[in-house]
Amino acid sequence: MATETTSALGSDLGLTPDDLIEMYTLMAITRAVDERMWILNRAGKIPFVISGQGHEGAQVAIAYGLRKGHDWMVPYYRSVASLITFGMSPREIMLAQFARGVDPSSGGRQMPGHYGIADRNILSVSSPVATQVLHATGIAYAAKLRKTGQVAITYLGEGSSNQGDFHEALNFAGIHKLPVIFVVENNGYAISVPMSLQSAVEDIAVRGAGYGMPGVICDGVDVLACYRAGRDAIERARSGEGPTLIEAKVTRMTAHSSDDQQTKYRSADELESEKGRDPLPRFRDQLREAGILDEAAEARILEESRKVVEDSTDWAEAQVDPDPATAQLHVYADAPPARMDDPLWRSERFMGDGGPLRDESGS
Amino acid sequence: MAVMTLIESIRETLREEMRRDEAIIVLGEDVGKKGGVFLATDGLFDEFGGDRVLDTPLTESMIIGASIGAAVNGLRPVPEIQFADFIMPAFNQIVSEAARMRYRSNGAFTCPITIRAPYGGGVHGALYHSQSVEAFFAHVPGLKVVIPSTPHDARGLLRSSIRDDDPVLFFEHKKMYRSVRGEVPDGDYTVPLGEAKVVHEGSGVTVVGYGLMVQYALEAAELLEADGASVEVVDVRTLRPLDGETILSSVRKTGKCVVVYEDNRFGGYGAEIAAMIAEEAFDDLDGPVMRVTGPDVPGVPYNHALEEWFMPSPDRIADAVRRLVEY
Numbered sequence: 001m002a003t004e005t006t007s008a009l010g011s012d013l014g015l016t017p018d019d020l021i022e023m024y025t026l027m028a029i030t031r032a033v034d035e036r037m038w039i040l041n042r043a044g045k046i047p048f049v050i051s052g053q054g055h056e057g058a059q060v061a062i063a064y065g066l067r068k069g070h071d072w073m074v075p076y077y078r079s080v081a082s083l084i085t086f087g088m089s090p091r092e093i094m095l096a097q098f099a100r101g102v103d104p105s106s107g108g109r110q111m112p113g114h115y116g117i118a119d120r121n122i123l124s125v126s127s128p129v130a131t132q133v134l135h136a137t138g139i140a141y142a143a144k145l146r147k148t149g150q151v152a153i154t155y156l157g158e159g160s161s162n163q164g165d166f167h168e169a170l171n172f173a174g175i176h177k178l179p180v181i182f183v184v185e186n187n188g189y190a191i192s193v194p195m196s197l198q199s200a201v202e203d204i205a206v207r208g209a210g211y212g213m214p215g216v217i218c219d220g221v222d223v224l225a226c227y228r229a230g231r232d233a234i235e236r237a238r239s240g241e242g243p244t245l246i247e248a249k250v251t252r253m254t255a256h257s258s259d260d261q262q263t264k265y266r267s268a269d270e271l272e273s274e275k276g277r278d279p280l281p282r283f284r285d286q287l288r289e290a291g292i293l294d295e296a297a298e299a300r301i302l303e304e305s306r307k308v309v310e311d312s313t314d315w316a317e318a319q320v321d322p323d324p325a326t327a328q329l330h331v332y333a334d335a336p337p338a339r340m341d342d343p344l345w346r347s348e349r350f351m352g353d354g355g356p357l358r359d360e361s362g363s
Numbered sequence: 364m365a366v367m368t369l370i371e372s373i374r375e376t377l378r379e380e381m382r383r384d385e386a387i388i389v390l391g392e393d394v395g396k397k398g399g400v401f402l403a404t405d406g407l408f409d410e411f412g413g414d415r416v417l418d419t420p421l422t423e424s425m426i427i428g429a430s431i432g433a434a435v436n437g438l439r440p441v442p443e444i445q446f447a448d449f450i451m452p453a454f455n456q457i458v459s460e461a462a463r464m465r466y467r468s469n470g471a472f473t474c475p476i477t478i479r480a481p482y483g484g485g486v487h488g489a490l491y492h493s494q495s496v497e498a499f500f501a502h503v504p505g506l507k508v509v510i511p512s513t514p515h516d517a518r519g520l521l522r523s524s525i526r527d528d529d530p531v532l533f534f535e536h537k538k539m540y541r542s543v544r545g546e547v548p549d550g551d552y553t554v555p556l557g558e559a560k561v562v563h564e565g566s567g568v569t570v571v572g573y574g575l576m577v578q579y580a581l582e583a584a585e586l587l588e589a590d591g592a593s594v595e596v597v598d599v600r601t602l603r604p605l606d607g608e609t610i611l612s613s614v615r616k617t618g619k620c621v622v623v624y625e626d627n628r629f630g631g632y633g634a635e636i637a638a639m640i641a642e643e644a645f646d647d648l649d650g651p652v653m654r655v656t657g658p659d660v661p662g663v664p665y666n667h668a669l670e671e672w673f674m675p676s677p678d679r680i681a682d683a684v685r686r687l688v689e690y
Contacts, residue, residue, distance in 0.1 A: 107469030118471035128459045134425055138432020145414055168425035330470035331504050333528040
């Protein structure tokens with residue numbers, strides 16, 4: 001009986017035991033990287049952290065069926081696990097934390113959490129929320145028009161799903177049956193504002209009906225259910241059937257960001273009980289029970305996670321800061337900026353290199 | 364060489380560019396079968412089909428946001444905002460996203476979109492069909508802002524804008540669509556972005572403007588020359604990047620300058636030109652830099668008497684020049 005159960009786990013979804021181990025490994029590595037970010041912040045090495053502890057199960061599972069380097073990912077600031085699943089390396093994630101010059105996301109220009117890598121079809125993240133949902137829709141429109149066979153997937157929180165851009169994007173995607181997947185990671189809070197004050201309906205997924213697309217709910221601690229939701233949505237998009245709205249019910253295990261104190265608005269009881277909604281031990285137990293994850297494998301994954309974290313942290317920290325002389329590059333395609341339109345040109349004229357104004361001020 | 368109205372020039376340019384490059388799409392409200400409320404895209408739907416000439420829902424943020432995404436994935440969108448007045452819901456997409464995509468990704472992502480929008484008053488459009496919005500966007504590094512004043516320039520500048528790898532706002536004065544005609548050469552010429560032009564030579568006073576105000580400045584110059592004054596008119600053409608040298612060399616020659624813009628006076632785009640002249644050509648000035656502008660009320664009022672009160676006119680420009688000549 002036990003053996004039958006073992007061989008069955010995930011097989012109805014076409015997942016092999018190796019797939020399941022890989023998914024668990026991606027979750028474990030992401031968690032380890034994420035925890036290190038907070039330690040680095042508390043140690044005063046990086047000024048800001050925003051991350052996705054509690055979201056990893058849904059993120060890895062939903063993205064697992066995408067085609068890396070072909071499909072498009074339009075992430076948000078909690079998408080660490082999605083990005084690692086889609087091919088961004090932990091070193092690249094860490095470069096963004098340290099904002100080093102070789103950081104592929106922004107060369108140190110953006111706050112940590114604002115990822116993006118052009119050569120891997122990962123669009124640059126900004127801070128205004130839900131703007132990216134329209135970008136994914138436009139990417140999908142181009143994919144459809146150019147017949148590239150690409151699927152675009154985008155992510156946002158349930159708080160962002162109240163923005164007008166969310167409505168405008170789903171409306172347009174529904175009209176044109178675009179190959180796009182909208183993933184709302186519902187962790188119950190928009191920073192401090194609970195779901196009850198964000199939405200008159202309990203499930204964001206029901207909004208899909210208003211845009212002519214399926215709205216699918218999956219439980220973020222049920223990794224295989226999340227994989228099924230992602231896989232079905234990818235198939236639907238790839239075959240021209242149109243967009244899907246997925247709502248993953250997840251938990252936010254950390255404060256909103258390193259600048260937030262969530263005990264001010266979440267009770268100790270709530271935070272304690274939410275620990276039971278951590279997808280990592282739940283998936284680990286599931287794999288153990290199915291006989292897929294034995295002690296040796298677990299130890300190996302733990303060791304690999306530890307190594308990855310050490311390597312990515314040490315390597316990224318050792319990279320140099322961006323050169324201030326590069327800060328005016330990439331405003332426009334043509335560089336340097338036109339002479340008269342360049343503010344530095346004027347200040348140079350009047351102040352020179354430590355010119356008269358600076359001398360007079362005594363500095 | 365054909366004689367065209369401004370709208371014909373824009374329409375034919377869109378048609379030719381779409382024939383040249385199949386990555387170009389046009390999208391906006393009523394741009395498809397109807398051909399746009401001003402008919403700027405008339406006939407494009409029939410030639411290129413609904414996938415490339417796309418009627419969108421009434422969602423300005425989507426029109427720009429989806430254009431940004433489409434541009435990232437290989438298209439070259441030319442979205443139309445039906446009236447510049449209605450661009451505000453897309454402000455966040457333009458300023459926070461399109462303008463910053465290149466900078467925030469350290470040059471990895473580009474955003475080649477050309478946002479066309481009719482602007483300006485004088486057509487009984489009242490508060491919400493008459494606005495000048497160029498100052499909002501010219502303020503933002505990462506955006507280019509273009510305003511043509513002739514069918515010839517509209518064609519050359521629109522070509523340059525569509526082929527440019529940065530986001531461009533291309534504002535067309537709606538009063539000029541059918542009232543201004545001019546010769547438009549055949550062939551694939553362009554007018555480079557970032558080049559102003561002396562459109563009328565003179566020696567006494569420089570008048571700087573763009574869009575409809577250039578036409579008014581030329582009319583003013585004629586009025587004044589009948590009185591013996593000599594006026595030089597500079598057409599800014601590209602508000603950003605600004606060709607300061609052409610303006611400054613004219614001002615250095617004449618020593619006097621009137622800046623004209625239809626937008627509200629306070630903080631309008633022409634204020635930047637006035638500041639530049641004060642910074643860069645102070646020693647050459649023989650009088651204060653003056654401005655002829657719209658008044659500081661929240662919009663262009665509807666009734667014809669009120670609208671005339673709002674709009675800068677050739678007479679008002681001529682009055683300002685006369686005062687400056689006498690200074």
